[in-house]
Amino acid sequence: MSERASESSAGRILSDDDLAGLVDTDALIAAVRAVHVDEALGRAVQPVPMLTSTGPDTVLLPMIATSHRLGLTAVKILTDARGNGPGDGPAQQSTVVVLDARTGTRRAVLSGGRITRERTAAATAVATDALARPDARVLGVIGAGPLAVEHVAALRRVRDLHEVVVWSRTAERVAEFRTALRKREAADGVPAITVRAADSPRAAVQACDVLCTVTPAHTPVVEGAWFHPGLHVNAVGAPPRPDHREIDSAGMARATVVVDSREIQLAKSGEVLLSIADGSTTPEHFGVELGAVLAGQAPGRTSREEITLFNSVGVALQDLAYAALALDLGP
Structure with a gap:
């Protein structure tokens, strides 16, 4: 386990700072390529998320995916609050929960900001x-x-x-x-x-x-x-x-x-x-x-x-x- 990561009953908890420099860009590009191929070959699934309004100008988007090859499920909770001011945080904020796909056991909770930037660029x-x-x-x-x-x-x-x-x-x-x-x-x-x-x-x-x-x-x-x-x-x-x-x-x-x-x-x-x-x-x-x-x-x-x-x-x-x-x- 990373010395920077903490552990709790929710599994490992990693902040954006914990994730800094943790994932190699070339490895991430290869991993993103692999999961898209998995979906095409029926080895992964991701249902259409339901967009829910939670405030006057805020929406919630829960995103779920399972990789049968990796044996993992990810649940990403994304909010988009375009009316946020300086004290409210960024317009988009997210958290990723990682589960064992078979048992449902929590493996980790990760802050989603750095993940979103890096995996988006890798997909591009x-x-x-x-x-x-x-x-x-x-x-x-x-x-x-x-x-x-x-x-x-x-x-x-x-x-x-x-x-x-x-x-x-x-x-x-x-x-x-x-x-x-x-x-x-x-x-x-x-x-x-x-x-x-x-x-x-x-x-x-x-x-x-x-x-x-x-x-x-x-x-x-x-x-x-x-x-x-x-x-x-x-x-x-x-x-x-x-x-x-x-x-x-x-x-x-x-x-x-x-x-x-x-x-x-x-x-x-x-x-x-x-x-x-x-x-x-x-x-x-x-x-x-x-x-x-x-x-x-x-x-x-x-x-x-x-x-x-x-x-x-x-x-x-x-x-x-x-x-x-x-x-x-x-x-």
């Missing part, structure tokens, strides 16, 4: 590796918070990136991103990547080979009219609300879309639901899951010119993959 790396062109060299990032830094670190593991083009609403945020990225690069022992600020979201999109949108947007910040042949897009940041999205309907319609979970996307992804509602797409447009692509059951990118898009809502299997590594509960 898995999707990028499966869908982006092999010669992708320029990464575009819309948004400049901690999730953006995590994405750069993860995507450098799957593509030989030479430059990051980043857009944020303020120059101060871009400067903070650059500083945080340099600290992360030093910790990872990798050379500093070139960082260039874009003067608009459109400029960032048009300059890159791979795009990550990592903003809590309510209305689209990226338009499909800006997409160019060969682009791969990772739509990551929108919160789990059916009326929030970062990519407009034209973007969803133009791209070959791969999702992390079709059923969950059709229940809570604004990108999916709003583009269906206005007639730009149909549910069939979102029928290909990442696990099926990884397992060879469905095609990914089929040409250099194709525009591909991974729509990420985040699923509990990814949290479970992280927890298994952090707790050393792998097979």
